[in-house]
Amino acid sequence: MAGARELPPDEVLVQRLRDGDEETFALVLDTWSGSMLRLAMSFVSTRDSAQEAVQDTWLAVIKGIGDFEGRSSLKTWVYRILVNTAKARGTKESRTVPFTSLLPEEEGPTVDADRFRAPGEPYAGHWAVGQKPQPWHIPEDHVLRGEVREVIAEAIDELPPRLRTVITLRDVAGYGSEEVCDLLEISPGNQRVLLHRARALLRRKLEKYLSGAHDVAGGRGRA
Amino acid sequence: MNCNEFVELVTEFLDGALPEDDERRFIEHLAECSGCETYLDQFRQTIATTGELTPDGISADARQQLLSAFRDWQRE
Ligand SMILES: [Zn+2]
Numbered sequence: 001m002a003g004a005r006e007l008p009p010d011e012v013l014v015q016r017l018r019d020g021d022e023e024t025f026a027l028v029l030d031t032w033s034g035s036m037l038r039l040a041m042s043f044v045s046t047r048d049s050a051q052e053a054v055q056d057t058w059l060a061v062i063k064g065i066g067d068f069e070g071r072s073s074l075k076t077w078v079y080r081i082l083v084n085t086a087k088a089r090g091t092k093e094s095r096t097v098p099f100t101s102l103l104p105e106e107e108g109p110t111v112d113a114d115r116f117r118a119p120g121e122p123y124a125g126h127w128a129v130g131q132k133p134q135p136w137h138i139p140e141d142h143v144l145r146g147e148v149r150e151v152i153a154e155a156i157d158e159l160p161p162r163l164r165t166v167i168t169l170r171d172v173a174g175y176g177s178e179e180v181c182d183l184l185e186i187s188p189g190n191q192r193v194l195l196h197r198a199r200a201l202l203r204r205k206l207e208k209y210l211s212g213a214h215d216v217a218g219g220r221g222r223a
Numbered sequence: 224m225n226c227n228e229f230v231e232l233v234t235e236f237l238d239g240a241l242p243e244d245d246e247r248r249f250i251e252h253l254a255e256c257s258g259c260e261t262y263l264d265q266f267r268q269t270i271a272t273t274g275e276l277t278p279d280g281i282s283a284d285a286r287q288q289l290l291s292a293f294r295d296w297q298r299e
Contacts, residue, residue: 026290054285110230125225126256134261149275206269
């Protein structure tokens, strides 16, 4: 998953950063800043503000690396600083994302009820005629794959902040559920509800995109 | 298990968080319902594609500033 690749183990990273190894600093900066930026966007109102939150975080990392105690992974430590920094900015911009409980719109079915046979019908609750998901073909070609990724990236940007935050941590940055619960101070159950909802929304976007692309000869068209 | 129930349990199933009983019913349904088998597969593909995202980094300017901040801090 993005973020975890090509980095040496934490002990090595931390030692090199403390020794002032600029190459190592550039490496973590380039590897993590992208997902940090997306994460920061969940808490603040503009892209510029998110950029500044990421910059402030890295400055805090530069100053604080000597005090890093290794009780969590380096990346978790960095992300925690980011979440605190971005949250503080968001509060100033009067945009807060409280995570303690679920919102009404975050509960309820994630797949349209009319795709299933209605209660009372034979096979109630099973896929209705013509509504069964059709197998996908995500193209191998890297340009087309890039288009599919673009659909996902746009869909993530359109998600409500809480859903965006959770899916960014889990599926983009590759965190496990425990770490995400820790980072956001949220229960495992609620974390899973938000994640499931976010994934279901992305799946729906992809389904729409891929079925539209299928109607056009050669499969290159966009719905 | 019905399909409309199945589609809500996919993330829990993938996280290995389903209670044993529900997991058994989930797998039984999976074995006999091609629509839900496709749904689960599409969910997996969605997650895999999301994991391929390489988000934009910070601006080149900001990057330069941070690199020199790192250099200066180490020199102090
Ligand atoms: Zn089914």
